[in-house]
Amino acid sequence: MANTRYAYVRDFELPDPLLPGVFMLLRLDGHSFHRFSDKHEFIKPNDVRALKLMDHAAKDIMEEYPDIVLAFGESDEYSFLLRKATTLYNRRQSKIVSTLTSYFTSCYVFRWLHYFPDVPLQYPPSFDGRIVLYPTQKHIRDYFAWRQADTHINNLYNTTFWALVQQEGQTTAEAHATLKGTYSKDKHELLFSRFGINYNKLDAQFRKGSVLLNEASPMTIASVPKPSSPMPMEGKKEKKAKSKKAQRQQHQKKAKIEVLHCDIIGNEFWDGRPEILEGDK
Amino acid sequence: MANTRYAYVRDFELPDPLLPGVFMLLRLDGHSFHRFSDKHEFIKPNDVRALKLMDHAAKDIMEEYPDIVLAFGESDEYSFLLRKATTLYNRRQSKIVSTLTSYFTSCYVFRWLHYFPDVPLQYPPSFDGRIVLYPTQKHIRDYFAWRQADTHINNLYNTTFWALVQQEGQTTAEAHATLKGTYSKDKHELLFSRFGINYNKLDAQFRKGSVLLNEASPMTIASVPKPSSPMPMEGKKEKKAKSKKAQRQQHQKKAKIEVLHCDIIGNEFWDGRPEILEGDK
């Protein structure tokens, strides 16, 4: 067969399984989203439509991949925690990072019109993804604390920055200069004294980011294997498709994603939801 | 700073540079596209709209990433060859595979309506990606020969299969049974004798797949570094965005993608385009 003679090129595909027994953290970041937000005139400092769109795409991916037990999003980034014992795609790194990043992107574009009915998408946005492995529950808590602390720092800065620009007419250069060297409490003070803004009263969505949880117990959700079949023939695909469909329906019944804007740095969030980190003990 | 205490979690991000001095081949495959093509009623055995959409997304990615010097697509898969000396994203594996798969997916969804004006997209499609490294020109030629030989085999099978189903009223099970154990020449014969189809006269797009070339010499295109900046502050981003825009404009002038449906197994294609494989000698 003509094909056989070339098939040796497959030997160059090397295995890339990730270590078992550790948490996988998938982090997605918008690619050149500064330009993207300019082109689509995102409202500053926070565009609720853009944030809700991100949340929706994150919700979609959690429904499709029930092994994701927690997600956190802010601005143009999202982090997804896969349960420790996941065997998704046999833990193959490239397969997981590419497929999940692809699916998130697809959902983002697919749902654009719903959140931006009056702003046509001008060009296709993209995201990059990476997987980081964390061995312990503490690492996971610290990772999410790191992202939420970052949300706070960025949002406080941006809120003050854009108040200076939009309400005081400073140029962006002037606003950066005004904020240079200031501490958190200085910005709180500035917001309150000059603009009458009590930062802590602002929408929690902006201050805390978005926390997505799968309310279905991760213990009862079977990980659905979705093996890649490099070159399947028509007939085989047909059979597989059917059983996948059945599995999918099972999924969609089970996954129920909740969106919160709460603190995840302190103990309260975690103490009340031990199944997120301990599910695979 | 609240953030500092958690920042150690970044130490778990391990470097993943790919070996220099070898070709990178990025392969994308549609995820569960059998189901996707059913749901969107793709015409069998080949849906020109779906193929053109794939080609357009491939064209988009080649315009955005001029380090891609050749692409080949068939059905729901696409292969992209990056020039040997590319330093795209410092050759970081996860960054490249995730960003390019994301961008291709985004383009696919973005352009759906143009190719399927009457078929609303029912759910977000996704693709998986992987990078395979090939050391020599011969490997690259054999890789592409492998894919095109596969195109031929699959298309001949599917063309015959669907003729039996659509024109003779066989069930899919019957059609598979009819074709079991047949050789290429048997299928050619069957197509001609029963359906009057001369396989070799069918559209080259179906028989040969799509070959995409960047007509701008890869020698003159500078690889544009697009460094990821994990947590850049507002101000810094602004400056970068501007210079990127300048770079981008430069790109869009240079990249000119040509779509062919020609043979790439024989020598003719390669002999006339030595710059594809030798560009980085």
Place this chain on the structure above:
Amino acid sequence: MANTRYAYVRDFELPDPLLPGVFMLLRLDGHSFHRFSDKHEFIKPNDVRALKLMDHAAKDIMEEYPDIVLAFGESDEYSFLLRKATTLYNRRQSKIVSTLTSYFTSCYVFRWLHYFPDVPLQYPPSFDGRIVLYPTQKHIRDYFAWRQADTHINNLYNTTFWALVQQEGQTTAEAHATLKGTYSKDKHELLFSRFGINYNKLDAQFRKGSVLLNEASPMTIASVPKPSSPMPMEGKKEKKAKSKKAQRQQHQKKAKIEVLHCDIIGNEFWDGRPEILEGDK
């Protein structure tokens, strides 16, 4: 400089850091030691000299590398546990696996004459090494339990096998046939009824393998960095050598290796030595 023009070849050395925050387990196995034991007429089923030599080499390596907190040996293999937080050679995989395997081998040959004064070494023996990462204390306990259970199984088999050969005059083929399909208790029974051997009274060294502990608390031993310097000039080396010597002396005072032949499957061993697994909490 003549050298500069070629120095780019160093760019092909890729980083290979191991994930932080997990235990490293280094496993060494004798290479073709069946042949080696034949050529040097090791006593069957257990050669005390050979086992003591292995133990000594293991002791040497634990003195040299105080980040090794536990070791287990049987037959021609040894397993070394590095403390979870070790930064030995910046956790570079090739550096660690090659250097430690090299040092163990060197000690084995260096000390040969002491254990085999009448058996000249006929050719240089070698070992292979690999590093496996384990995230939790449970994994480590199960790993060592796995090895000690294996010691038991192998030793019971070999003890019975060689009794049949040496005391009953069976050929090795006959002895294998005699033992085929037998369970543990059958072999115990056979040893006792035919040879008057109470297996449980045999030397614990044979039944349990060797357990090596560093009695100095791993908490108080500073990990001594031993950076590789690819092409250091004479003068620089001199200075480093001195400070290393100082560090070494410090080591040799601190590391005190204890050799035990005790059970490590049950809880007792571990409960009494929490510092092995918890040292880096």
Place this chain on the structure above:
Amino acid sequence: MANTRYAYVRDFELPDPLLPGVFMLLRLDGHSFHRFSDKHEFIKPNDVRALKLMDHAAKDIMEEYPDIVLAFGESDEYSFLLRKATTLYNRRQSKIVSTLTSYFTSCYVFRWLHYFPDVPLQYPPSFDGRIVLYPTQKHIRDYFAWRQADTHINNLYNTTFWALVQQEGQTTAEAHATLKGTYSKDKHELLFSRFGINYNKLDAQFRKGSVLLNEASPMTIASVPKPSSPMPMEGKKEKKAKSKKAQRQQHQKKAKIEVLHCDIIGNEFWDGRPEILEGDK
């Protein structure tokens, strides 16, 4: 079986195959050899005994592993080129780097007494190893040129340095100061004018390093698979041992290692021995 319950720990051993179709270069470096050479009073600037011992160990490893087609050594380092198509240990990285480094070390200690009959080995020396992949013949030539240029630079420096110390009575600090900022020709000049030494007349072994070649054509030597068998039972080992012995004898007849001290930067060496680089074309 007691063992079964723990056997899952093997799942943490991840595959580490090296890319096919590229050259493997194994580089060994003495570990803390400055101290080692001091303790064993190596003659400065070059100790012929020590160099010959290194060469012998390199010869040993080339006889044992005929897939090594070229080696280059200087001072306490050695580089080994494996033929491009080698399937040694299925190209598993840890297995190759650990086993070959172990064997080299073993040979070094094993043959110590032969080269240093009056200098007892005071402690076990060790080496570190790493594997670097090179795609093309040019890379390999440049790698070896890099090492030989380095030999020249180091040896010229050391020869002058020790002449100043040994013949002029300078302290090492003074000698370094004398040489600071000097070029090659300054050192040549200094050697000649102060010590009457014509550098180019010195032993080629010191100036050029050692080049080892396998005179048996690499084309006719079958790569001998030496699979690792994690926990083989006695009986199985016996059979394997025999067939290995047969293979080994075959080896020892075929491999014939030649030691040269010639230039490998220019074309002459390579032009006359195309089989080194082209053997696997």
